[in-house]
Amino acid sequence: MASSKRIGFILMASTACAALAGCSGADGVASPGAGTINVTVPAPAPTPTPTPSATPSAITAAQFATSTTVNGISITADEQLAIVNAGTNNNVSGVGSTMNGVYPVGSASLATATDPSTINSFFTSTNYVGALNGPTDTAFQGWTCNSTSAEFGGSGARCTAVPSIGTYAAATSVCPTGTTDAGTNSSSSPTLRYCRLPQNITTDLTLPKIAGVVYRLTGQTEVGTDLGTTGGTGPTLTIAAGVVIAADSTEATNDLLIVNRGSKISAIGTRDAPIVFTSQQNTVNNGVSDASQGQWGGIILLGRAPTAVCATGTGPNTAGGTSTTCQQAIEGVTGRFYGGPNAADSSGQMSYVQIRYSGIAISDGNELQGLTLGGTGSGTVLDHIQSHNSADDGIEIFGGTTNLKYVAITGADDDGFDIDNGYRGFMQFMIAAQRTIGATADSFSTEIDSNNAEDLLPRTFSTYANFTFIQTALAPSTIRQRGGSDMRYVNGVVKSVSGVTCLNLIAGETSASDRSTIRAADSSKQDAGPPVFSSVYFACNGR
Numbered sequence: 001m002a003s004s005k006r007i008g009f010i011l012m013a014s015t016a017c018a019a020l021a022g023c024s025g026a027d028g029v030a031s032p033g034a035g036t037i038n039v040t041v042p043a044p045a046p047t048p049t050p051t052p053s054a055t056p057s058a059i060t061a062a063q064f065a066t067s068t069t070v071n072g073i074s075i076t077a078d079e080q081l082a083i084v085n086a087g088t089n090n091n092v093s094g095v096g097s098t099m100n101g102v103y104p105v106g107s108a109s110l111a112t113a114t115d116p117s118t119i120n121s122f123f124t125s126t127n128y129v130g131a132l133n134g135p136t137d138t139a140f141q142g143w144t145c146n147s148t149s150a151e152f153g154g155s156g157a158r159c160t161a162v163p164s165i166g167t168y169a170a171a172t173s174v175c176p177t178g179t180t181d182a183g184t185n186s187s188s189s190p191t192l193r194y195c196r197l198p199q200n201i202t203t204d205l206t207l208p209k210i211a212g213v214v215y216r217l218t219g220q221t222e223v224g225t226d227l228g229t230t231g232g233t234g235p236t237l238t239i240a241a242g243v244v245i246a247a248d249s250t251e252a253t254n255d256l257l258i259v260n261r262g263s264k265i266s267a268i269g270t271r272d273a274p275i276v277f278t279s280q281q282n283t284v285n286n287g288v289s290d291a292s293q294g295q296w297g298g299i300i301l302l303g304r305a306p307t308a309v310c311a312t313g314t315g316p317n318t319a320g321g322t323s324t325t326c327q328q329a330i331e332g333v334t335g336r337f338y339g340g341p342n343a344a345d346s347s348g349q350m351s352y353v354q355i356r357y358s359g360i361a362i363s364d365g366n367e368l369q370g371l372t373l374g375g376t377g378s379g380t381v382l383d384h385i386q387s388h389n390s391a392d393d394g395i396e397i398f399g400g401t402t403n404l405k406y407v408a409i410t411g412a413d414d415d416g417f418d419i420d421n422g423y424r425g426f427m428q429f430m431i432a433a434q435r436t437i438g439a440t441a442d443s444f445s446t447e448i449d450s451n452n453a454e455d456l457l458p459r460t461f462s463t464y465a466n467f468t469f470i471q472t473a474l475a476p477s478t479i480r481q482r483g484g485s486d487m488r489y490v491n492g493v494v495k496s497v498s499g500v501t502c503l504n505l506i507a508g509e510t511s512a513s514d515r516s517t518i519r520a521a522d523s524s525k526q527d528a529g530p531p532v533f534s535s536v537y538f539a540c541n542g543r
Contacts, residue, residue: 056543059093063541066476066501070508075518080505083518087533089114092502094539096495100135102150102433102468104493107134110537116465116490122403122426123465129535130493131431131468139429140408142271143352144386148290149411150433150470155272159356159388159410160288163244163276168192168212175213178205182216188284196248197221206238207245209273214283215245217296219253220333224263229304229324229340234263236348242273247296249280254360256297256368258336259347261304261375269352271384278356288357291437293413294391297368298358300330301347304340305377307399308422308456308484311337317422319457319526328421330374330398331366338374343401345377352384359390359413367392370412376402378425386410393418394432399458401425411435416469417446420485422458430467444477444504445469445494450484454509454516459526460485464492471496477504478540483516484509486528491535498542505531 065080084090089112098105109128116123132139141154145161157164168184168191175181175195182194196216197205201223207215224234237259239245247255257277259265269275279295281287288295306321307328315326327339360368370387371394373380378401386408387394394409399421408431409416416432432445446469450460469492471478478496481487483506494502507515521529 056093056095059540059543063543064092064501064538065503065505068476068504068506070506073508073510073512073515075505075507075515079518080503083505083530084503084533084536084538087536089535090533091537093543094537095543096539098537098539099470099493099495102152102431102470103132103135103137104130105135107136110493111535114490114535116428116463119463119488119490120426123428126466126491129466129491129537131429131466139406140431143269143274143354143384144408145354145356145388147388147410148436149388150408150431152408160290162190162283162285162287163278164242164273165190165192165214165244165283166211173210173212176206176208176210179207179215185284190285192283201235201237204235204238207240207243209240209242215243216248216280217245217255217257218248218251219255221255221257223257223259223265226260226302226337227262229261229327231262234260236264236266239265239267239275241269241275241352244276244278244283246278246280246283249295254297254362254368256300256332258300258333259302260336261302261338261340264346264348265301265350266348267350267353271352274352274354276354276356277358278354279358282356290411292357293389293411294359295357297332297360298370298372298390299355300332300336300368300372300374301376301380302330302336302338302374303347303376303380303400304342304345305375305400305402306341306343306422306458307339307375308450308458308460309399309453310339317457319459321422321458328374328398330372331396332360332362332368332372339399340375343377344379345375346379347376349381350385351381354386354388355390356388358387359392361392367414369393369396369418370409371395373397373400373402376400378402382407387412389435390414397423397425399423403427405429407431409433412443413439414443415447416444419462420449420460422456422460424458424461426463426465427467428465430464432468433470434472436472439473441474443473443475444480445471446479448481448485448487450482452483452509454483454507455525456484457526461487461528463488463490465490467492469494471500474499477501480504480506481517481531482506482508485517487531489531489533489536493537495539496541500541502538502540
């Protein structure tokens with residue numbers, strides 16, 4: 001190509017010279033004379049061949065799953081991987097670079113999605129996996145707070161920031177009826193008035209939003225008294241959008257809120273004005289950091305829906321949860337019970353709520369979480385809830401039938417979602433993003449179990465849909481499911497750091513030939529069979 005251009009250029013130059021020579025006598029313009037003009041035209045660079053993205057190698061069973069032996073019984077890593085591969089549209093060999101924090105990097109779904117609304121009408125129909133539909137999804141923005149554990153963006157403040165309390169004015173920041181004036185913190189910034197809740201709320205109580213006012217929990221604050229498995233109706237605690245409720249760090253008892261059986265909470269915030277439960281330390285500038293946790297007890301809701309685990313002298317329960325005597329003591333406090341025969345029971349509603357810096361381990365196996373549900377029924381409405389920096393689980397569910405949507409567990413020091421004791425509800429749009437500075441060694445994004453009671457009834461059975469689990473703790477795995485439980489996992493994203501697998505299935509109470517977590521469905525035991533995985537993208541072991 002270069003030589004033909006050069007010849008053409010020489011011919012053009014020669015013709016021009018001849019023309020000029022023919023008229024040189026007329027205008028006196030001198031000819032450039034004889035000679036050769038060399039013109040070099042570089043050859044075009046070849047178009048580079050695109051380098052294809054590296055195809056990740058197939059994951060090994062040992063990288064994917066952890067085998068744990070209990071009572072001489074185990075489920076091998078190969079068996080666990082085979083269970084997932086028996087599902088539909090799963091990718092077990094994904095890579096972590098597809099995620100940017102809790103958000104997917106691209107807009108395309110990481111795996112072919114399954115429509116969860118075909119399982120139950122509670123579920124919203126979705127065409128993507130994970131809790132967020134691409135990098136621009138705003139579903140978790142505004143009502144959440146941002147932290148190193150999870151950046152949601154939007155208008156949400158930092159979790160370490162003082163919640164939006166409003167400007168104090170002595171004339172208008174007055175404690176409402178039913179609360180007690182506990183003075184101001186005028187020596188700190190911002191100035192606030194504390195209004196103390198009664199420790200025993202025996203009649204309906206409403207907490208309006210008042211600029212400059214923080215409502216204070218002092219010790220064990222209870223709504224109503226326990227009315228038993230089939231008793232009457234207690235009071236309702238109503239909390240307005242934008243209200244801030246803080247624990248009292250000036251006294252030694254564990255500050256927490258309990259809603260007893262028969263009573264209700266109505267805490268309904270908005271996207272722009274969430275209700276915030278937090279520690280007193282979080283009500284002043286620079287009072288907390290990303291490492292803060294366990295500064296108060298948390299929230300406990302107790303209901304009359306069935307539980308599989310019955311206290312001594314009560315129960316046993318049936319597959320339908322019909323026992324009127326079965327009840328169980330809730331963790332973290334003394335002498336408070338949950339359970340009953342009413343699967344549709346209502347403990348009220350919590351929507352657009354943040355629970356910050358809670359969780360207290362009183363003793364091994366006896367802890368207060370961010371949010372604890374004991375036997376709450378399907379009439380209880382829970383959506384748009386964030387538990388941030390709990391010193392124990394983000395949320396633990398003991399039995400019951402409550403469904404949940406839009407739940408963010410950020411910075412928990414133990415499990416994100418912990419369910420057991422015959423829980424039979426649904427969850428959708430779930431995020432568990434653990435502490436980036438490290439959580440305890442036995443912390444899972446989710447733990448599903450039966451307290452080593454394989455065949456109690458009702459049998460734990462839940463469906464997770466559109467979930468994103470970001471595992472940073474050096475635990476045995478991201479998902480732990482053990483005996484006496486059935487599960488469906490639909491439209492999920494699971495990411496774990498190096499040295500941590502994605503799955504840990506355990507069966508430890510029945511024989512090696514009858515491992516309850518993965519045995520075939522058995523209707524006589526209300527057993528749905530091995531866990532089912534559909535449309536789950538796994539990026540395990542730091543891949």
